Amino acid sequence: MIGQTICSIVILAAIFWLAFNLEVREMGLGANLNALMIVLGGTLGATLIAYPMTKLLWTVQLIKRSFTHRDEIHSTIRTIANIAHIYRTKGIRALEQEGNRLPSGLLKTGIELIAYRYTRDKIEQVLHKEALCTYSKYETSFKILYNMARLAPALGLAGTVVNLIRIFGHISNPQFLIGYMAIALLSTFYGVVLANICFVPLSNKLREFMDQEVLQMDMIHEGILDLYDREPPRAIHYKLETLASSMETSARRPIRPQLVLRPPYEQPVEIKT
Secondary structure (H helix, E strand, C coil): CHHHHHHHHHHHHHHHHHHHHCCCCCCCHHHHHHHHHHHHHHHHHHHHHHCCHHHHHHHHHHHHHHHHCCCCHHHHHHHHHHHHHHHHHHCHHHHHHHHHHCCCCHHHHHHHHHHCCCCHHHHHHHHHHHHHHHHHHHHHHHHHHHHHHHHHHHHHHHHHHHHHHHHHHCCCCHHHHHHHHHHHHHHHHHHHHHHHHHHHHHHHHHHHHHHHHHHHHHHHHHHHHHHHCCCCHHHHHHHHHHHHHHHHCCCCCCCCCCECCCCCCCCCCECCC
């Protein structure tokens, strides 16, 4: 992380050194690239100072998932009901085999805990902690996009100030004024555009994806506990469908594991009932 921070500072220093020294005499490709270098390069560099590269790559993957994600809540409910039927009719060995076929995630973890004969309280505790850990990763990605949306206009303003300084330094040479003025205006333009057309919509898309994931984790949590209690499959299916519908119509407020959606810079906390 220290090496990444040093590299990011060097990159930022290089960006502003180039911004003060590159000569652009007219409006065109050079002016656009110069403005983008200041705004986009500066935003990425400043973000890399605050967050490790692994979290940025995770954020990119999460954004991709948010666009390709399908509503899997009802599919998850059917899967839990089918597993409940297998558990009631064939026993715990069949349940363990079904768990091995599932992809990694909260549902697989819960079924494995039942197969390993953990107590109900221990299962609930482990599922709750894993759900909070997953949500914390999502929240970090949201914060990254939120901070980038704040940084882009600030870097655009910085680019404008840099090139206004250069204008005053070449006030006696009019041939340079057009190029510097173009970069000054384009820097502000790109800062506003990247913040409001790129980073803010992406953060909102990610927040919607997070809400869906919290709802699905709630369904899995309830379903695993019902599996442990050997509830009838039809009763589990009806209960989870009812909970899903009620939470979707009540601003998707989570019931279990009681993950509280907080504004940026606040961590999710557990509500004790």
